Amino acid sequence: MKTSPPTPAAYYVGLMSGTSLDGIDAALVAIAPHSAPELLSTYAAPMPDVLRQQLLNLCHAQRVSFAELASAETAFCELQAEAVKGVLAQQGVPTDRISAVGSHGQTIEHAPNGHDGGAAYTLQLDNPSLLAELTGCTVVADFRRRDLAAGGQAAPLAPAFHQALFSQTSGERLVLNLGGFANVTWLPSDTAKSVIGFDTGPANVLLDAWFSKHYPGRFDQDGAWAASGRVNQTLLNRLLQEPFFHQPPPRSTGRELFHLPWLESHLTGREAPQDVQASLAELTAVSIAQGVQQLPLSHQRITLITCGGGAHNKYLMGRLASHLPNAEFESPAAYGWPEDWIEAGAFAWLAYQRLHSLPGNLPSVTGARGQRVLGGVYAP
Ligand SMILES: Nc1ncnc2c1ncn2[C@@H]1O[C@H](COP(=O)(O)OP(=O)(O)OP(=O)(O)O)[C@@H](O)[C@H]1O
Numbered sequence: 075m076k077t078s079p080p081t082p083a084a085y086y087v088g089l090m091s092g093t094s095l096d097g098i099d100a101a102l103v104a105i106a107p108h109s110a111p112e113l114l115s116t117y118a119a120p121m122p123d124v125l126r127q128q129l130l131n132l133c134h135a136q137r138v139s140f141a142e143l144a145s146a147e148t149a150f151c152e153l154q155a156e157a158v159k160g161v162l163a164q165q166g167v168p169t170d171r172i173s174a175v176g177s178h179g180q181t182i183e184h185a186p187n188g189h190d191g192g193a194a195y196t197l198q199l200d201n202p203s204l205l206a207e208l209t210g211c212t213v214v215a216d217f218r219r220r221d222l223a224a225g226g227q228a229a230p231l232a233p234a235f236h237q238a239l240f241s242q243t244s245g246e247r248l249v250l251n252l253g254g255f256a257n258v259t260w261l262p263s264d265t266a267k268s269v270i271g272f273d274t275g276p277a278n279v280l281l282d283a284w285f286s287k288h289y290p291g292r293f294d295q296d297g298a299w300a301a302s303g304r305v306n307q308t309l310l311n312r313l314l315q316e317p318f319f320h321q322p323p324p325r326s327t328g329r330e331l332f333h334l335p336w337l338e339s340h341l342t343g344r345e346a347p348q349d350v351q352a353s354l355a356e357l358t359a360v361s362i363a364q365g366v367q368q369l370p371l372s373h374q375r376i377t378l379i380t381c382g383g384g385a386h387n388k389y390l391m392g393r394l395a396s397h398l399p400n401a402e403f404e405s406p407a408a409y410g411w412p413e414d415w416i417e418a419g420a421f422a423w424l425a426y427q428r429l430h431s432l433p434g435n436l437p438s439v440t441g442a443r444g445q446r447v448l449g450g451v452y453a454p
């Protein structure tokens with residue numbers, strides 16, 4: 075009997091600029107049916123200070139002009155094009171080998187439940203038409219709004235990719251993303267069961283904001299400043315009263331809720347700054363541990379695959395280990411995916427799903443009425 079040759083892998087680029095606004099990550103990914111996506115090369119385009127400030131001004135802005143919006147969007151798309159060209163040059167791959175670029179865009183506001191009874195929305199700044207023009211690649215973009223239209227939270231989307239990525243391995247696992255916000259994915263060992271995933275709350279967003287208020291630089295390297303402080307239990311308890319932490323899934327959040335003024339509204343002004351930093355790290359660790367405790371874990375010991383920039387924060391990882399004593403921490407690098415590239419990889423995979431008319435969301439995670447094909451296609 076003749077067997078047909080295996081379908082060769084197609085190349086996709088995933089672009090992610092997360093809520094930390096530290097830069098645009100580009101991942102070149104080889105994807106073939108029935109095998110785990112393979113990471114071929116990576117490129118990080120750092121966010122220039124001017125663009126970062128422009129984007130921060132747009133996040134939960136009360137008043138903004140269309141000219142400011144357009145200027146930030148154009149600069150953002152130019153940086154995305156630089157990231158696409160950078161990741162291809164790294165591997166010597168010509169543009170015409172790329173099936174599509176999956177672009178997440180920059181989240182500037184996320185209100186999946188609406189505000190004050192208004193319509194639900196999630197806003198990602200992006201210009202896929204310009205990106206197609208600048209790169210000469212097919213671009214897939216606007217991944218979140220179809221899930222929202224189907225009654226979902228539009229986030230987190232990465233759990234579907236986590237399932238695809240780790241489907242070749244067996245056993246119950248958790249994937250934890252420590253980005254600006256933290257989200258957790260439960261992959262059951264029994265594949266007949268549904269994946270569970272949700273945002274647990276802030277991860278780096280408040281740590282970065284409080285650090286930058288006191289020191290030059292964007293983040294507390296290895297959590298050294300937090301480690302020099304002591305957790306203020308009264309402050310921590312006050313922060314944990316935020317209703318988001320007590321909502322059952324599906325749930326997702328963003329900068330519109332957790333921002334510097336939110337933190338400052340809980341301070342008396344008498345706290346030592348380093349104690350506030352330690353308490354913020356504790357808030358992240360405790361809210362993640364509380365999220366994990368809600369999961370229907372079938373084993374006492376659990377493998378926790380940790381990704382996102384917060385995985386480099388030694389102090390935060392130590393606090394997590396202390397609140398999750400039964401967890402065995404594993405790096406996704408063991409699967410060929412270093413911790414900083416999973417989210418960009420997710421948007422390469424979502425572009426693949428779109429071009430093959432396959433669903434991108436998991437209704438068990440987002441709460442959507444059903445599976446949906448996510449994103450729109452912009453020809454080169
Ligand atoms: N060595 C380190 N020590 C402490 N923190 C670090 C270190 N390296 C990275 N980080 C943190 O990781 C953050 C960037 O993480 P990442 O790129 O995963 O976020 P993101 O993609 O913007 O987030 P999100 O998942 O919310 O979209 C930095 O802002 C910083 O807070």
Ligand SMILES: CC(=O)N[C@H]1[C@@H]2OC[C@@H](O2)[C@@H](O)[C@@H]1O[C@H](C)C(=O)O
Pocket residue numbers: 092093181184196228229230231232233251253254255256257273326327328417420
């Ligand atoms: C609306 C939005 O951009 N949400 C981000 C954010 O960053 C982490 C967490 O909050 C997650 O919900 C999501 O990103 C990842 C890529 C996701 O959708 O899975």
